[in-house]
Amino acid sequence: MPPKSAEESKRRLVAAAIEVLRTDGIAAMSARAISQRAGVAQGLVFYHFGSVTELIAQACVTATQARVDLHREQFAEAASFADLVALAREVQVAEREAGNVSILGQALAVAQTDAELAVAMRQALDLWREPIVAVSSRLLGAGSPFSGLIDAETFADLLMAAFVGFELTDAVREDGVDDRSFEALEVVAAVLDGLGPVGRRALAATLRRRRTR
Amino acid sequence: MPPKSAEESKRRLVAAAIEVLRTDGIAAMSARAISQRAGVAQGLVFYHFGSVTELIAQACVTATQARVDLHREQFAEAASFADLVALAREVQVAEREAGNVSILGQALAVAQTDAELAVAMRQALDLWREPIVAVSSRLLGAGSPFSGLIDAETFADLLMAAFVGFELTDAVREDGVDDRSFEALEVVAAVLDGLGPVGRRALAATLRRRRTR
DNA sequence: GTCTATAGAGGGATAGAC
DNA sequence: GTCTATCCCTCTATAGAC
Numbered sequence: 001m002p003p004k005s006a007e008e009s010k011r012r013l014v015a016a017a018i019e020v021l022r023t024d025g026i027a028a029m030s031a032r033a034i035s036q037r038a039g040v041a042q043g044l045v046f047y048h049f050g051s052v053t054e055l056i057a058q059a060c061v062t063a064t065q066a067r068v069d070l071h072r073e074q075f076a077e078a079a080s081f082a083d084l085v086a087l088a089r090e091v092q093v094a095e096r097e098a099g100n101v102s103i104l105g106q107a108l109a110v111a112q113t114d115a116e117l118a119v120a121m122r123q124a125l126d127l128w129r130e131p132i133v134a135v136s137s138r139l140l141g142a143g144s145p146f147s148g149l150i151d152a153e154t155f156a157d158l159l160m161a162a163f164v165g166f167e168l169t170d171a172v173r174e175d176g177v178d179d180r181s182f183e184a185l186e187v188v189a190a191v192l193d194g195l196g197p198v199g200r201r202a203l204a205a206t207l208r209r210r211r212t213r
Numbered sequence: 214m215p216p217k218s219a220e221e222s223k224r225r226l227v228a229a230a231i232e233v234l235r236t237d238g239i240a241a242m243s244a245r246a247i248s249q250r251a252g253v254a255q256g257l258v259f260y261h262f263g264s265v266t267e268l269i270a271q272a273c274v275t276a277t278q279a280r281v282d283l284h285r286e287q288f289a290e291a292a293s294f295a296d297l298v299a300l301a302r303e304v305q306v307a308e309r310e311a312g313n314v315s316i317l318g319q320a321l322a323v324a325q326t327d328a329e330l331a332v333a334m335r336q337a338l339d340l341w342r343e344p345i346v347a348v349s350s351r352l353l354g355a356g357s358p359f360s361g362l363i364d365a366e367t368f369a370d371l372l373m374a375a376f377v378g379f380e381l382t383d384a385v386r387e388d389g390v391d392d393r394s395f396e397a398l399e400v401v402a403a404v405l406d407g408l409g410p411v412g413r414r415a416l417a418a419t420l421r422r423r424r425t426r
Numbered sequence: 427g428t429c430t431a432t433a434g435a436g437g438g439a440t441a442g443a444c
Numbered sequence: 445g446t447c448t449a450t451c452c453c454t455c456t457a458t459a460g461a462c
Contacts, residue, residue: 006427025326030455041429046457048427102325108381109322112315113238118385125382149404150397157382158394162371165378168321169338169370172331181371184363191362219445243437254447259439261445429462437454444447 004040010048012038017059022099026106029056057120060107064124067100068131075131081189084135088163089182096177101167108164125160132156146192217253223261225251230272235312239319242269270333273320277337280313281344288344294402297348301376302395309390314380321377338373345369359405 016038020029031052035042049055071091078087095101104124111118136152136159138144170178229251233242244258244265262268284304291300308314317337324331349365349372351357383391 004428009427023326025323027323027326031457032455042456043430043458044428052456105381106322106325108385109319110238110240112319112381112384113236113240121385122387125385149400151393154391154393154397157391158375158379158397161378161382162375163378164382165374165376166371168318168325168381169374169377171325172321172334172338174335178367178370180364180367184367184371187362217446222445244439245437255438256440256448257446265438427462429460431459431461433456433458435455435457438452440451441449442447443449444445 006048009038009040009044012040013045013048013055014059014062017055018063018103021056021059021103021106026110031055053114053116056107057117060103061120061124061127063100063103064127067095067098068127070094072131075135078135079138081139081192082186084139085182085185085189087135088159088185092163092166092177092182096167101164102171105164105168128160129156132159219261222251222253222257225253226258226261226268227272227275230268231276231316234269234272234316234319239323244268266327266329269320270330273316274333274337274340276313276316277340280308280311281340283307285344288348291348292351294352294405295399297352298395298398298402300348301372301398305376305379305390305395309380314377315384318377318381341373342369345372 013034016034017029020033020037024033029052031042031045034052034055035045045052045055049058071087071094074087074090078084092101104121107117107124108121111121133152133156136155140146140150140152140155166181226247229247230242233246233250237246242265244255247265247268248255248258258265258268262271284300284307287300287303291297305314317334320330320337321334324334346365346369349368353359353363353365353368379394383389
């Protein structure tokens with residue numbers, strides 16, 4: 001059998017790492033488990049990546065990049081809070097299917113006490129952050145009735161944190177995906193989108209009161 | 214040396230488990246590491262708890278119970294959204310100090326693929342959930358201008374998810390605790406609390422439009 | 427570049443003395 | 445109830461053949 005190419009081996013290992021993380025969890029991650037699923041020798045993990053941690057790090061970033069690209073057009077189209085919630089719901093379903101958010105959550109947990117993995121997780125989170133900040137800027141930036149209320153970057157960070165936390169907490173519930181959460185957010189979005197001139201004036205007045213206090 | 218009591222050994226093991234989880238992370242959890250820090254024989258982990266996982270599970274629930282009790286009075290006093298945000302900030306600081314939210318996050322990650330641990334994590338989350346639902350009910354329930362807008366339980370679940378996600382994502386950032394997030398929430402809370410009659414009417418009108426659509 | 431084999435450490439869990 | 449000692453397994457990482 002001719003030796004496979006280096007790129008092919010690395011690709012298979014990265015794909016296998018995601019698969020193992022997805023199906024068996026972070027506790028089951030090992031060079032043996034990953035290389036076996038990849039169909040390559042265990043030693044290649046260290047030859048190509050140096051350590052298991054580094055393989056996991058690269059796998060998380062690579063997988064996240066692919067998932068973000070998948071939703072890029074949808075992010076570009078969202079133009080209201082209702083759109084944002086609908087998008088969040090679609091992304092939640094799609095990413096739960098692919099297991100990517102769960103992967104991020106599990107890797108994040110390890111990254112709490114692993115500086116090397118923390119660097120990679122920051123990169124992965126930044127990949128999601130970029131399109132989310134773009135949407136948030138459209139909804140909260142100049143020209144919107146919420147301009148100056150909340151910083152788009154801060155809003156995006158809160159959204160992402162909630163997303164990760166939702167995925168982790170939801171998995172330990174017995175009743176599966178909690179549709180009520182998204183329904184509640186839909187109501188909030190409808191209110192925010194539907195605020196007429198009167199509502200906006202009241203909002204502006206409240207903000208003025210707060211600023212001059 | 215006289216043998217210590219069973220209760221004392223169990224107590225020490227539980228405390229040591231939390232300590233190891235807090236300082237070295239979930240990846241370093243082992244019967245050896247825990248028993249060494251507890252100053253007892255390694256075999257006692259299995260004698261008293263049956264398995265390392267079960268010890269971790271009980272430790273998480275016990276530790277969470279203690280932390281929740283610590284904040285109970287503050288929860289009882291919160292009567293506005295501003296109070297809620299201020300409370301969240303205090304809890305965030307206190308729990309970061311104690312590392313309890315980080316512990317929950319890491320245990321939750323493992324619980325994604327460990328049914329036994331998932332049961333314990335549901336119990337731990339429910340301990341936080343109870344006082345949070347109580348506060349949420351006061352803010353969103355009958356008599357409030359938001360009555361019927363969002364279910365208190367759903368709101369509480371979202372809050373908790375955001376809290377866990379915030380702790381996990383914040384830890385991998387280079388700039389530490391992001392105060393801007395809480396400042397942003399303070400603004401939102403002030404708006405919600407400060408909505409006068411006009412704002413509430415506008416809100417009610419928006420909700421009516423949505424319901425009859 | 428890929429493979430097999432293995433060293434060396436650490437882990438879960440149990441047996442049996444006290 | 446607690447301890448020490450141990451079995452057996454899995455893990456990371458490396459060495460060396462091809």
